[in-house]
Amino acid sequence: MTIKNKVIVIMGASSGIGEATSRLLAEKGAKLIIAARRLDRLEAIKAANPKADIHIQQADVTNYEEVKKVINLAMDTYGRVDVLYNNAGIMPTAPIVEGRRDEWQQMIDINIMGVLNGIAAVLPIMVEQKTGHIIATDSVAGHVVYPDSAVYCGTKFAVRAIMEGLRQEQGKNNIKSTIISPGAVATELYKTINDKQVSEDLHKAQKEWGLISEDIASAVAFAIDTPDRMAISDMIVRPTRQLV
Numbered sequence: 001m002t003i004k005n006k007v008i009v010i011m012g013a014s015s016g017i018g019e020a021t022s023r024l025l026a027e028k029g030a031k032l033i034i035a036a037r038r039l040d041r042l043e044a045i046k047a048a049n050p051k052a053d054i055h056i057q058q059a060d061v062t063n064y065e066e067v068k069k070v071i072n073l074a075m076d077t078y079g080r081v082d083v084l085y086n087n088a089g090i091m092p093t094a095p096i097v098e099g100r101r102d103e104w105q106q107m108i109d110i111n112i113m114g115v116l117n118g119i120a121a122v123l124p125i126m127v128e129q130k131t132g133h134i135i136a137t138d139s140v141a142g143h144v145v146y147p148d149s150a151v152y153c154g155t156k157f158a159v160r161a162i163m164e165g166l167r168q169e170q171g172k173n174n175i176k177s178t179i180i181s182p183g184a185v186a187t188e189l190y191k192t193i194n195d196k197q198v199s200e201d202l203h204k205a206q207k208e209w210g211l212i213s214e215d216i217a218s219a220v221a222f223a224i225d226t227p228d229r230m231a232i233s234d235m236i237v238r239p240t241r242q243l244v
């Protein structure tokens with residue numbers, strides 16, 4: 001099966017990479033369940049694509065019951081889940097010495113537990129189906145560490161490890177595990193940085209030489225549109241000018 005008619009669940013679909021991926025996969029004829037906390041943004045995506053097969057569900061990825069509701073909506077509507085795209089994430093970067101424990105906890109809860117909640121909710125279904133594909137948005141920060149981003153990098157290293165373990169465990173059930181690892185992409189992610197100067201600097205860099213969300217959406221679509229025998233494990237997608 002190509003992308004057309006695949007049942008695809010996207011967590012963190014309300015802006016940036018998740019929104020662009022929702023639009024692209026809708027154009028390609030996927031059956032979409034899109035989720036995030038901002039319901040108005042999900043409704044706007046659905047309204048902008050009136051002919052597309054899109055269902056929306058409000059969900060916070062840190063809440064397992066809400067994640068389960070999203071997967072249940074896919075099962076009740078279509079009876080299967082072909083792809084789960086765990087894309088939700090935040091990046092409130094700051095030097096470790098500032099001791100922003102609340103932000104560390106939020107990053108761990110959303111970037112790591114959010115991914116694990118999605119996996120926990122969908123994996124038994126995919127095992128039963130004997131087919132499935134779980135994708136996570138990782139990052140270049142899941143491959144290298146740089147100053148002021150240690151905790152964010154830690155969450156993305158963790159996602160890379162979890163997704164590699166999933167790949168090794170579930171290949172036998174015809175379940176693919178993919179991480180897409182972007183460099184800088186011009187999205188709303190800078191708004192999750194509470195240090196005003198750092199946030200503005202990142203936003204400026206993203207606008208000047210960053211990728212656009214559609215670039216990453218096309219990478220996700222490529223990973224989905226592969227034959228059963230072929231699995232993309234990790235795709236690093238950097239802006240041409242990015243050094244790290």
Ligand SMILES: NC(=O)c1ccc[n+]([C@@H]2O[C@H](COP(=O)([O-])OP(=O)(O)OC[C@H]3O[C@@H](n4cnc5c(N)ncnc54)[C@H](OP(=O)(O)O)[C@@H]3O)[C@@H](O)[C@H]2O)c1
Pocket residue numbers: 011012013014015016017018035036037038039041059060061062087088089090091110137138139140181182183184185186187188189190
């Ligand atoms: N932009 C970059 O340069 C870049 C580079 C590498 C990796 N990434 C990764 O790409 C992913 C998408 O980020 P983006 O750049 O597209 O930024 P974005 O525009 O801020 O999108 C983040 C998405 O995550 C959702 N989200 C955040 N917390 C959530 C929660 N608790 N529950 C449910 N959804 C939640 C947001 O939806 P709501 O707020 O509506 O819930 C939104 O849809 C993230 O995992 C990020 O780490 C981004």
